[in-house]
Amino acid sequence: MKKNSFPDPFEKARQEKGIGEMNDQDDPVVMVLRHADVKKCAHNWETFQSVSTPGRIVVPSEVKIRDIRQIPFEVDPPLHGEYRALMEDWFKRPFQPAYEEKLTEQIEAIVEKMLLQDSLEVVTTFALPLQSRALTLLINVPYEESETWISWGTHVFRSDDNPLDTSKANVLFDYIDEQIEKAIANPGEDLYSTLLASEFQGRKLTKEEVKGAMILTFAGGRDTIINAVTNTIAYFAEHPASLERIRQQPKLIHKATEELVRYFSPLTHMGRVATADTQVCEHAIKADTRISLCWASANRDATVFDNPNEVILDRKRNPHVAFGFSHHNCLGAHHSRKILKVLMKILSEKVQTIDILDCEEKIEEWGTFKRKVGFERLNVKFHPSLI
Ligand code: EMZ
Numbered sequence: 243m244k245k246n247s248f249p250d251p252f253e254k255a256r257q258e259k260g261i262g263e264m265n266d267q268d269d270p271v272v273m274v275l276r277h278a279d280v281k282k283c284a285h286n287w288e289t290f291q292s293v294s295t296p297g298r299i300v301v302p303s304e305v306k307i308r309d310i311r312q313i314p315f316e317v318d319p320p321l322h323g324e325y326r327a328l329m330e331d332w333f334k335r336p337f338q339p340a341y342e343e344k345l346t347e348q349i350e351a352i353v354e355k356m357l358l359q360d361s362l363e364v365v366t367t368f369a370l371p372l373q374s375r376a377l378t379l380l381i382n383v384p385y386e387e388s389e390t391w392i393s394w395g396t397h398v399f400r401s402d403d404n405p406l407d408t409s410k411a412n413v414l415f416d417y418i419d420e421q422i423e424k425a426i427a428n429p430g431e432d433l434y435s436t437l438l439a440s441e442f443q444g445r446k447l448t449k450e451e452v453k454g455a456m457i458l459t460f461a462g463g464r465d466t467i468i469n470a471v472t473n474t475i476a477y478f479a480e481h482p483a484s485l486e487r488i489r490q491q492p493k494l495i496h497k498a499t500e501e502l503v504r505y506f507s508p509l510t511h512m513g514r515v516a517t518a519d520t521q522v523c524e525h526a527i528k529a530d531t532r533i534s535l536c537w538a539s540a541n542r543d544a545t546v547f548d549n550p551n552e553v554i555l556d557r558k559r560n561p562h563v564a565f566g567f568s569h570h571n572c573l574g575a576h577h578s579r580k581i582l583k584v585l586m587k588i589l590s591e592k593v594q595t596i597d598i599l600d601c602e603e604k605i606e607e608w609g610t611f612k613r614k615v616g617f618e619r620l621n622v623k624f625h626p627s628l629i
Contacts, residue, residue, distance in 0.1 A: 248473070248506060250551055251611040252539035260523030262536070264609030266302050271532045273511060273608065274522055277543035277563070280535045283514065283522065284567040290514035290533060292570060293318045299513040301534050301608070307399060307411045312458040313451055319569060326573070328440045328447070329455065332433060333380075333573045336580040341379055345584050348375045353588050357624050361599055364620040369471040370396055372581070373464060380577050381433040381459060383421075390417070397465045418456045422449055433459065463574040466508035469604070469616030470582060473506045476620055477553065478589060479596035484555055489590040498555040499582045504562035505553050507538035510606060510613055512566065537563045538613060597623045 255262045256275035264271050274280050283290050296311040297304030311317065314325035335341050352372055356362050374388040398414045401407040425434035426449075437452045447455075478485045488494055511534040516527045527533060541562045542550040565572035572578070599621040606613045 248614050250539070250542040251613050252536065253542065255611075256539050256543065259525070261525050262539075262609060262611060264301075264611070266532075267306070269298070269303055269305075269532060271301055271513060271534050272522065272525060272527055273534045273536045273539070273611075275536050275539040275543075276523070277540040277546045277561075279522060280537065280540040280563060281567050283533060284535050284563075284570065287318045287322075287514075287569065289517055289520055291318050291517050292316050292322075292514060294515040298515060298532070301511060301513050301532075302405055303513075304399060304406065304411075307406050307408050308415070308457070310415070310450065310457060311454045312461070313454040314573070315458050315462070315570065316454075322569060324442065325451075325455075326569075328437070328442060329573060332436060334576055335382075336380070336576040342580060342584065344379055345376060345580060346588070348372070348379075349581075349584050349588050350592075353592055353624070357592065357626050359623075361621050361623055364472045364475050364622055365396065365468065365617055368475070369468040372471055372585075373467045376467075376577070376581050377460075377463070380463075380574070381456075383432045391460075396468050398461050400465075414457065414460060415453070418453050418460070419449075421456070422452055459574070462572070463578060465616075467578055467581060469508045470503065470506055470578065471585060472617050472620055473508075474502055474582060474585060475589075475596060475622060476598065476601070476617065477502065478593075479598045479622060481553075482595045484553075485590055485593070485595070487555065488586055492587060492590065494556055495583050495586050497557060497560070498586060499579055500560045500562065501553055501555055501557045502582065503564040503579075504541045504547070504557075504560055506616075507541045507562075507564045508615065509564070509566075510538045510608065510615060511536040512570075535563075535567070537566065592627050593624050594627045595625045597625070599623060 252275050260276050260279060262273040262275060264273060274283050292299050293316060295305055296316055297308050299316060314322050317325055349372060356368060362368060371392055374391040378385050378388050399407060399411050401410050421434050425438055429435040434452060437447055437455055440447050488498060513532045513534045515532055516529055518529050520527050522533060541564055544550050565575040601620045602618040603614050604616040604618045606615050
């Protein structure tokens with residue numbers, strides 16, 4: 243098997259039953275696997291809610307490690323829309339030319355540094371710093387702040403031996419508390435200050451609400467972006483012709499980004515809690531139990547995508563749900579897409595080929611499903627562009 247191939251573990255269950263079942267800390271999850279059902283359930287927030295106990299809609303559940311509600315992620319309409327409206331313009335800043343310029347400088351610098359090395363480990367010395375530095379642009383804080391975040395590793399709630407690491411989570415929470423206090427004492431142009439100054443239902447947002455929004459900003463786009471960046475490097479390493487194609491036709495980058503995001507689906511699934519007895523695919527779902535919307539499975543649904551297990555860089559119709567679907571679609575999607583686009587452009591300009599020297603795959607286990615989501619370790623060598 244090619245190192246960059248990401249098999250679909252859900253195919254059989256999706257075709258035969260439409261659902262999968264798994265336990266998670268004695269709070270079982272019915273995984274919804276078909277594209278149409280995932281969309282239908284995502285849309286139906288009244289029956290499948292996000293506003294449950296903080297942490298419960300995440301799989302694995304984070305109920306034991308946090309009691310702060312992430313905003314707007316763990317809120318439903320109509321409140322959800324009101325919170326989201328406060329943040330939406332800020333999260334569109336990646337469209338500004340100055341933002342793209344700075345991102346380009348950051349990514350160029352890191353690619354150039356890597357070109358000088360005989361061997362580099364992509365996850366920790368490329369993707370993690372890239373993600374953290376780009377985050378300084380998203381929240382508009384000094385570049386140096388990224389050094390602290392890099393030291394936290396690839397996930398803010400998970401460590402190598404513990405999928406729910408309370409002490410690690412507390413490092414993030416204390417850090418955010420500190421930044422909020424600093425922003426109160428000395429307001430600036432950063433996201434903390436902007437949120438603290440926002441008007442919500444005729445009052446200012448509370449510190450707790452700002453904290454909830456910032457936790458989401460730090461946690462939501464971390465391992466997902468790191469995996470997407472790492473997997474993109476692995477893909478081009480094994481498909482030099484695709485990198486050449488992008489070099490010849492940079493216009494392809496837009497479609498290629500959507501296709502790689504569909505294929506990698508960095509976030510496997512996201513939960514919801516049923517508010518009433520109901521059913522999905524004729525499978526009974528009891529009130530106050532969990533389902534998950536399996537984006538990764540929906541994105542390989544052959545009733546929607548031709549040759550779903552192939553990367554087709556210029557795929558014409560690509561209604562993927564890798565950034566979620568309906569009102570909860572990913573607030574950080576513009577930022578993530580911009581990172582991948584800029585990365586692809588720079589790789590195509592500066593890198594001729596990439597050799598994979600060795601790697602270890604990152605496999606998630608969801609009940610009986612085992613899914614490759616990225617790499618624990620990916621050692622490569624970049625060869626500079628011939629032009
Ligand atoms: C939550 C989630 C958001 C969760 C869109 O995803 O990302 C996960 O990585 C975090 O652990 O808390 O923010």
